[in-house]
Amino acid sequence: MQIQEHAMFIIRSFLALAIVLVASTSTVAQHPLPDTNVVDLTILRDGNVVATPKLIMRVGSTAVLTVARADGYSIKGSLSPDARMINGRKVDLELYFPENGQWKLAAKPSIYSELNRSTRMMFPDASGRILEIIATVSDNFS
Secondary structure (H helix, E strand, C coil), X not given: CHHHXXXXXXXXXXXXXXXXXXXXXXXXXXXXXXXXEEXXXXXXXXXXXXXXXXXXXXXXXXXXXXXXXXXXXXXXXXXXXXXCCCCEEEEEEEEEEEECCEEEEEECXXXXXXXXXXXEEEEECCCCCEEEEEEEEECCCC
16 A cells, blocks of 8 residues: 555656646746847838848847848847836847948947837948838837
8 A cells, every 4th residue: 555655646746846847837938037128120221121130138148140141131239228218228239231242341320219119210321321220129028
């Protein structure tokens, strides 16, 4: 009788552990690290959409995304708080586009945005082409 009770105890312990592991795995997916945001970008060059990346970034971190093809792009970005507004964020970007087989720096804009709001900016890039960036920094991970 004690062997059966011991076996049932082991089975119940494994089941409880499995439930805890499943619950903790789904919790991690639903609750990202603190100070982590989604940075949605739409980048237009001379009125044409050239990129629509979505970066998940942590405040104080740097992210790099490169789409290596003839019409590709490369983005290096960092995210920091902006104390001038409630839940403000600052996104510093470096935008590169391919030119003659080399990555050429097009612009280094800084985008200031309140969390969950869009910001739009237009300016000439290093080659004189018009860049437009629409950025939304959010805490919506769905």
